[in-house]
Amino acid sequence: MGITDMQEAFYYRECAAAHENSPLGLHYAMFLPTINKQATPEQKKKWLPLAENYKMIGTYAQTELGHGTFIRGLETTATYDPKTKEFILDSPTLTSKKYWPGCLGKTSNHCVVMAQLYTQGKSHGPHMFMVQIRSMEDHSVLPGIEVGVIGNKFGYGTNDNGFLSFDKLRIPRENMLMRYSQVGRIPRENMLMRYSQVSRIPRENMLMRYSQVHEDGTYVKPQNAKLAYGSMVLIRSSIVSDAARGLAQACVISIRYSAVRRQTEAYPGGEEPQILDYQTQQYRLFPLLASAYSLQLAGKYVFNTYLEVNDQIEKGNLESMPELHALSAGLKAFSTYEASAGIEVCRICCGGHGYSQASGLPKIYVDVVPGCTYEGENTVMMLQTARYLMKCYSRAKQGQKLPGFVQYIGQNLNKKSCMSEEVALGCLVMAYEHRAARLVEAAAMRMQSLIQGGKKQHEAWNGSSVQLFWAAKAHCHLFCVKNFVDAIQAKSLSSKTVTVMKSVCQLYGVHGILENLGEFMQDGFFSGEQVGYLQRKMLALFENIRPNAVALVDAFDYPDMVLGSCLGRYDGQVYQALYDYAKSAPMNQTEIHSTYYKHLKPLINPETTSDAMQFAKL
Numbered sequence: 001m002g003i004t005d006m007q008e009a010f011y012y013r014e015c016a017a018a019h020e021n022s023p024l025g026l027h028y029a030m031f032l033p034t035i036n037k038q039a040t041p042e043q044k045k046k047w048l049p050l051a052e053n054y055k056m057i058g059t060y061a062q063t064e065l066g067h068g069t070f071i072r073g074l075e076t077t078a079t080y081d082p083k084t085k086e087f088i089l090d091s092p093t094l095t096s097k098k099y100w101p102g103c104l105g106k107t108s109n110h111c112v113v114m115a116q117l118y119t120q121g122k123s124h125g126p127h128m129f130m131v132q133i134r135s136m137e138d139h140s141v142l143p144g145i146e147v148g149v150i151g152n153k154f155g156y157g158t159n160d161n162g163f164l165s166f167d168k169l170r171i172p173r174e175n176m177l178m179r180y181s182q183v184g185r186i187p188r189e190n191m192l193m194r195y196s197q198v199s200r201i202p203r204e205n206m207l208m209r210y211s212q213v214h215e216d217g218t219y220v221k222p223q224n225a226k227l228a229y230g231s232m233v234l235i236r237s238s239i240v241s242d243a244a245r246g247l248a249q250a251c252v253i254s255i256r257y258s259a260v261r262r263q264t265e266a267y268p269g270g271e272e273p274q275i276l277d278y279q280t281q282q283y284r285l286f287p288l289l290a291s292a293y294s295l296q297l298a299g300k301y302v303f304n305t306y307l308e309v310n311d312q313i314e315k316g317n318l319e320s321m322p323e324l325h326a327l328s329a330g331l332k333a334f335s336t337y338e339a340s341a342g343i344e345v346c347r348i349c350c351g352g353h354g355y356s357q358a359s360g361l362p363k364i365y366v367d368v369v370p371g372c373t374y375e376g377e378n379t380v381m382m383l384q385t386a387r388y389l390m391k392c393y394s395r396a397k398q399g400q401k402l403p404g405f406v407q408y409i410g411q412n413l414n415k416k417s418c419m420s421e422e423v424a425l426g427c428l429v430m431a432y433e434h435r436a437a438r439l440v441e442a443a444a445m446r447m448q449s450l451i452q453g454g455k456k457q458h459e460a461w462n463g464s465s466v467q468l469f470w471a472a473k474a475h476c477h478l479f480c481v482k483n484f485v486d487a488i489q490a491k492s493l494s495s496k497t498v499t500v501m502k503s504v505c506q507l508y509g510v511h512g513i514l515e516n517l518g519e520f521m522q523d524g525f526f527s528g529e530q531v532g533y534l535q536r537k538m539l540a541l542f543e544n545i546r547p548n549a550v551a552l553v554d555a556f557d558y559p560d561m562v563l564g565s566c567l568g569r570y571d572g573q574v575y576q577a578l579y580d581y582a583k584s585a586p587m588n589q590t591e592i593h594s595t596y597y598k599h600l601k602p603l604i605n606p607e608t609t610s611d612a613m614q615f616a617k618l
């Protein structure tokens with residue numbers, strides 16, 4: 001293929017088999033990046049050529065039957081044996097069996113395994129280990145390993161999500177992924193002195209800034225234990241664009257179809273209008289179109305932020321790690337929630353044909369919706385963002401300067417909205433900043449009052465977690481609105497394109513307020529009159545966007561082969577395509593289906609059943 005950029009490669013493969021989660025998806029999305037980001041140079045030199053040339057095919061095996069969210073609660077163990085310089089991997093309980101990893105059941109011959117590291121009788125928490133699970137000669141399962149598929153799922157039929165357990169499997173010490181971030185630059189002379197006193201690890205390892213389990217079992221911990229979570233942050237940062245892609249494609253299908261479909265005479269004897277002319281159809285679809293554009297911009301921002309921060313981390317600067325975690329966790333949750341709900345609305349807007357696989361919509365839905373669960377269950381991810389926002393709130397109250405996208409926290413909440421009939425973009429951003437700042441403060445106040453009332457920290461946290469969730473969601477929503485507005489304002493407003501996009505951006509902001517009105521009006525920030533401005537503006541924007549709606553979805557430029565939809569075809573020949581699809585159905589290849597003779601004929605013509613039964617036995 002010759003494509004070196006992994007995101008580009010991912011989307012190129014997607015074109016070949018759109019929304020058919022590849023049986024090698026985890027090899028690309030997590031196994032290769034984990035080796036790239038978590039292995040030492042020596043380990044990369046050994047494993048990358050094999051993995052990049054499909055000799056090693058792998059997955060990311062972290063989740064277990066009993067734990068997915070709580071990584072520190074994982075039960076798989078890796079115990080170091082200094083006598084043999086090996087780790088002993090074990091699945092001590094039923095609930096410790098790895099369960100869910102993609103490409104695991106039948107495809108992979110290796111996996112990176114997250115296991116609790118034990119050395120010298122002490123636990124050091126979750127660490128990653130390279131484990132071969134099948135022979136590279138004949139793909140047979142290796143001794144000490146049980147592996148298989150988990151069975152049918154809601155979707156993802158093309159991916160052999162599997163289970164995996166270990167029975168005191170021994171792996172070499174060198175199979176622990178020992179590159180986190182810097183353990184700190186130990187001067188060469190100290191390293192030589194330090195390591196030669198402690199162990200005889202190969203010299204080439206001594207110049208590494210890595211956490212190590214030395215040959216005698218001494219553990220050198222990394223600068224930050226969460227660096228082991230780096231592959232998840234990478235995929236979370238990538239999922240935002242993936243969710244945006246799914247929503248955008250659903251918008252292409254449903255809006256193109258709504259321009260072709262005519263239904264119900266507008267007045268007695270009149271012609272049937274395009275269903276896209278129904279205001280209720282516009283009310284359901286146009287805000288989703290705006291959301292698709294907004295999430296695409298947010299996806300670009302968060303992935304670029306990942307690349308920048310990851311570069312800093314690899315240079316030893318972990319300063320922006322908490323911010324990246326909060327941003328990627330929150331936006332991953334926000335985008336997959338929005339996209340999943342939006343794709344379902346697009347399907348419903350296509351009536352009966354939307355329920356057919358011929359529409360392409362069910363396949364998009366079952367490909368996007370697990371994103372609400374994998375790579376961090378969405379509610380848990382939102383609460384991680386909330387955890388960061390609470391820290392920002394207390395820093396703001398101490399007068400500390402906050403980083404860019406949280407500077408709104410701690411602002412004066414006594415002001416009122418500047419909203420006028422014009423509905424300026426700046427007033428929209430101010431409204432979202434006020435809402436998020438107010439919800440962050442409300443959650444913090446709730447926590448404080450519970451603690452002052454005698455609750456322990458963890459009790460106060462759980463007792464405030466609904467408000468913490470609201471605050472995190474409002475924070476992510478603000479981010480998407482402001483990021484969209486910044487993109488519009490960065491362009492000159494002279495060109496027609498940007499003027500049209502300004503309407504789309506305005507609709508995204510206005511609709512978001514009207515759909516969450518309570519949170520914007522609770523403290524009187526908006527007057528009733530100003531809400532009226534917003535309602536009228538939304539309806540006006542529908543009319544404004546209608547003439548460009550099809551052009552706005554064409555602009556996503558998804559070819560028919562990627563959409564895989566009879567409804568969203570560029571040429572609009574929906575009905576012929578649906579009929580051809582039906583005719584091609586396997587069951588239509590014979591006039592009478594074979595099951596007639598066995599199941600129906602005995603009911604309809606019992607007298608002639610005998611010869612029918614003969615036939616059925618053929």
Ligand SMILES: CCCCCCCC/C=C\CCCCCCCCCCCCCC(=O)SCCNC(=O)CCNC(=O)[C@H](O)C(C)(C)COP(=O)(O)OP(=O)(O)OC[C@H]1O[C@@H](n2cnc3c(N)ncnc32)[C@H](O)[C@@H]1OP(=O)(O)O
Nearest residue numbers: 006007010029068069070071226229238242325374375376
């Ligand atoms: C160079 C570029 C290469 C590009 C390569 C791209 C490849 C792919 C390209 C494109 C892809 C496109 C789209 C992809 C489509 C999707 C395909 C994927 C298919 C399916 C994959 C699914 C795989 C999985 O599901 S893997 C398993 C995922 N599991 C999880 O996510 C578990 C979630 N749980 C957790 O993360 C943690 O348990 C937790 C965070 C919930 C809690 O952790 P904890 O208990 O240890 O922490 P605390 O809550 O106590 O907090 C402590 C402290 O740590 C901070 N923290 C936590 N996590 C992180 C982190 N990740 N990073 C930084 N900091 C972190 C937390 O903030 C706290 O800090 P304090 O300061 O507050 O104490």
Ligand SMILES: Cc1cc2nc3c(=O)[nH]c(=O)nc-3n(C[C@H](O)[C@H](O)[C@H](O)COP(=O)(O)OP(=O)(O)OC[C@H]3O[C@@H](n4cnc5c(N)ncnc54)[C@H](O)[C@@H]3O)c2cc1C
Nearest residue numbers: 060061062063067068069100101102370374375376377379
């Ligand atoms: C399609 C698919 C592919 C996957 N691929 C992989 C893979 O390749 N590798 C891999 O390792 N894993 C994979 N997973 C597993 C996935 O990462 C986990 O399912 C996910 O991390 C959620 O964990 P869980 O299933 O244990 O859910 P749980 O954590 O049990 O969540 C259940 C409920 O409990 C709530 N909850 C849990 N903890 C908290 C908390 N602290 N506070 C508030 N509420 C909480 C959640 O919000 C949720 O509503 C995949 C899953 C799916 C669906």
